[in-house]
Amino acid sequence: xxxxxxxxxxxxxxxxxxxxxxxxxxxxxxxxxxxxxxxxxxxxxxxxxxxxxxxxxxxxxxxxxxxxxxxxxxxxxxxxxxxxxxxxxxxxxxxxxxxxxxxxxxxxxxxxxxxxxxxxxxxxxxxxxxxxxxxxxxxxxxxxxxxxxxxxxxxxxxxxxxxxxxxxxxxxxxxxxxxxxxxxxxxxxxxxxxxxxxxxxxxxxxxxxxxxxxxxxxxxxxxxxxxxxxxxxxxxxxxxxxxxxxxxxxxxxxxxxxxxxxxxxxxxxxxxxxxxxxxxxxxxxxxxxxxxxxxxxxxxxxxxxxxxxxxxxxxxxxxxxxxxxxxxxxxxxxxxxxxxxxxxxxxxxxxxxxxxxxxxxxxxxxxxxxxxxxxx
Amino acid sequence: xxxxxxxxxxxxxxxxxxxxxxxxxxxxxxxxxxxxxxxxxxxxxxxxxxxxxxxxxxxxxxxxxxxxxxxxxxxxxxxxxxxxxxxxxxxxxxxxxxxxxxxxxxxxxxxxxxxxxxxxxxxxxxxxxxxxxxxxxxxxxxxxxxxxxxxxxxxxxxxxxxxxxxxxxxxxxxxxxxxxxxxxxxxxxxxxxxxxxxxxxxxxxxxxxxxxxxxxxxxxxxxxxxxxxxxxxxxxxxxxxxxxxxxxxxxxxxxxxxxxxxxxxxxxxxxxxxxxxxxxxxxxx
Numbered sequence: 001x002x003x004x005x006x007x008x009x010x011x012x013x014x015x016x017x018x019x020x021x022x023x024x025x026x027x028x029x030x031x032x033x034x035x036x037x038x039x040x041x042x043x044x045x046x047x048x049x050x051x052x053x054x055x056x057x058x059x060x061x062x063x064x065x066x067x068x069x070x071x072x073x074x075x076x077x078x079x080x081x082x083x084x085x086x087x088x089x090x091x092x093x094x095x096x097x098x099x100x101x102x103x104x105x106x107x108x109x110x111x112x113x114x115x116x117x118x119x120x121x122x123x124x125x126x127x128x129x130x131x132x133x134x135x136x137x138x139x140x141x142x143x144x145x146x147x148x149x150x151x152x153x154x155x156x157x158x159x160x161x162x163x164x165x166x167x168x169x170x171x172x173x174x175x176x177x178x179x180x181x182x183x184x185x186x187x188x189x190x191x192x193x194x195x196x197x198x199x200x201x202x203x204x205x206x207x208x209x210x211x212x213x214x215x216x217x218x219x220x221x222x223x224x225x226x227x228x229x230x231x232x233x234x235x236x237x238x239x240x241x242x243x244x245x246x247x248x249x250x251x252x253x254x255x256x257x258x259x260x261x262x263x264x265x266x267x268x269x270x271x272x273x274x275x276x277x278x279x280x281x282x283x284x285x286x287x288x289x290x291x292x293x294x295x296x297x298x299x300x301x302x303x304x305x306x307x308x309x310x311x312x313x314x315x316x317x318x319x320x321x322x323x324x325x326x327x328x329x330x331x332x333x334x335x336x337x338x339x340x341x342x343x344x345x346x347x348x349x350x351x352x353x354x355x356x357x358x359x360x361x362x363x364x365x366x367x368x369x370x371x372x373x374x375x376x
Numbered sequence: 377x378x379x380x381x382x383x384x385x386x387x388x389x390x391x392x393x394x395x396x397x398x399x400x401x402x403x404x405x406x407x408x409x410x411x412x413x414x415x416x417x418x419x420x421x422x423x424x425x426x427x428x429x430x431x432x433x434x435x436x437x438x439x440x441x442x443x444x445x446x447x448x449x450x451x452x453x454x455x456x457x458x459x460x461x462x463x464x465x466x467x468x469x470x471x472x473x474x475x476x477x478x479x480x481x482x483x484x485x486x487x488x489x490x491x492x493x494x495x496x497x498x499x500x501x502x503x504x505x506x507x508x509x510x511x512x513x514x515x516x517x518x519x520x521x522x523x524x525x526x527x528x529x530x531x532x533x534x535x536x537x538x539x540x541x542x543x544x545x546x547x548x549x550x551x552x553x554x555x556x557x558x559x560x561x562x563x564x565x566x567x568x569x570x571x572x573x574x575x576x577x578x579x580x581x582x583x584x585x586x587x588x589x590x591x592x593x594x595x596x597x598x599x600x601x602x603x604x605x606x607x608x609x610x611x612x613x614x615x616x617x618x619x620x621x622x623x624x625x626x627x628x629x630x631x632x633x634x635x636x637x638x639x640x641x642x643x644x645x646x647x648x649x650x651x652x653x654x655x656x657x658x659x660x661x
Contacts (some may be wrong), residue, residue: 048558048562049560049561049562050558050562058506069561070561070562071562071563071564071565074528075571076559076563077559077562079555079558079559080555081553081555083553083556083558083559085556085560085574085578086578087577096560096573097563097564100564100565100566101562101564140484144559144563145562148563148564157471176416183525304571350421354517362659
């Protein structure tokens with residue numbers, strides 16, 4: 001188990017990482033997600049031992065490691081641009097860590113072959129690393145990092161240099177590798193989809209602070225802050241004022257005539273925050289939870305009326321942008337899956353459209369800061 | 377490279393002409409002279425023999441050659457040891473600091489080398505600041521006589537040749553990916569191993585270039601050892617100068633020059649051959 005306690009890092013007057021507390025379980029695939037400059041790489045480099053924390057502690061199995069030099073920590077790092085040694089062959093690169101630890105020749109031989117086999121590169125051992133493709137270099141970088149059998153593998157945006165197809169393929173390989181090795185992976189990325197796909201849990205960071213830690217589903221469906229909501233995928237945001245706060249839901253008056261109901265999710269995993277009538281807040285809706293209808297839905301659904309402003313066809317999905325009539329607010333984005341060849345429904349630009357959604361499929365959020373869930 | 381971008385061969389004509397006229401032809405003349413005989417009053421007599429080359433094999437000349445070799449080697453190694461950390465710092469500091477350091481390296485080029493030699497003479501002289509400060513602080517009881525010593529020659533040689541070493545090293549280190557050092561550290565390499573297995577092998581081109589710039593030039597050095605070394609040690613450069621200017625034995629001077637040029641050339645070729653194909657070499661290690 002890896003524990004990070006009250007970790008701070010400042011460079012001069014700028015705070016790169018402030019008050020980070022995380023507990024990462026053995027064998028977990030844990031992602032640090034955030035925009036560039038959010039402190040995720042600094043955090044990872046502190047774990048690796050390449051930056052020393054300004055204050056705070058890092059513990060592996062209850063032993064402090066933040067005071068140790070990199071090679072005495074049971075961690076190994078996969079660097080962003082792989083940092084393979086260009087003057088060494090594939091075999092020599094992978095063997096480097098073992099050679100430095102003065103492992104016996106025969107053991108080096110078997111373990112290097114084993115590692116190369118794990119990343120399916122056993123036929124490349126004599127090749128020079130600069131004759132390899134990006135994906136192959138990535139695999140060698142992985143093999144070189146896990147050959148020392150680290151408790152935790154630190155990965156600094158390892159897939160960012162690969163093109164889309166290769167990246168998706170490497171994501172699958174990375175996951176199956178992690179399942180076989182059973183090491184803890186700490187994975188830094190700025191790519192939301194990548195983090196959602198790979199991680200057991202994600203920590204979303206912004207301005208050096210961890211905004212939310214949770215499973216991909218929690219992060220996506222129940223973001224705690226506006227930043228998390230907007231950074232992970234797209235989200236529609238409406239401003240409104242609380243009219244009524246009841247056991248089973250909150251009634252909000254937005255800009256439209258019809259009031260908006262917000263209800264806790266049916267599975268009980270997301271209770272509503274306790275809000276007083278008169279509080280102004282935001283209602284957040286994911287585009288794929290909205291439906292675009294030609295006629296108004298029943299009273300159990302929330303609805304906003306508007307005109308179709310833009311249609312973006314994206315293959316598997318079509319994004320519709322609907323401009324509400326009543327107010328000068330940003331257009332609502334509705335994502336419709338193209339479930340059949342003819343599912344575009346023939347909307348015309350300028351059509352009157354009713355945007356509808358169920359009261360369980362939206363979120364309430366304070367206007368400035370996060371509203372913590374009542375039970376948390 | 378696309379055909380259109382290929383530089384027209386005509387562009388190298390000025391350089392080619394320059395080398396032909398001022399380097400290759402004089403070398404040929406030197407080569408021919410080296411087989412000629414000295415005239416009674418110093419002229420060239422075109423009776424050709426290998427006599428000059430046999431004469432050069434004398435033990436005295438061999439010793440002069442050895443002491444030149446020693447000074448050149450010492451200078452090259454000193455420049456490498458001082459220059460490498462310097463270049464490393466230059467490659468890792470901020471851009472502003474980098475320009476300042478680059479200036480510091482280049483400024484010596486702007487002053488005449490004889491002026492610099494006399495500056496060292498004054499600085500290290502018995503009444504110079506170094507001795508005076510040490511005396512007044514009672515570190516020394518008597519002034520140290522630096523002048524006319526091997527030390528001040530070495531000092532000047534290093535000052536003079538340092539830029540030729542630092543600049544190619546800087547170019548190599550500037551291209552170096554410093555995350556490789558972190559990767560090596562992460563994999564458990566000690567500082568010595570990081571240096572020997574990662575940094576030096578990957579900046580070898582700079583080291584080789586620096587050595588090629590410094591060593592041959594240092595080998596032929598002659599005026600400064602006279603000014604600062606008190607003309608006590610004869611170097612191969614002095615010996616050759618003497619043949620041309622004092623003994624008026626141009627054929628023998630030419631033969632000595634040819635030997636010097638050839639030995640530098642041969643040692644460079646041998647050195648470069650051993651440095652070739654770094655990938656293969658390190659694999660065997």
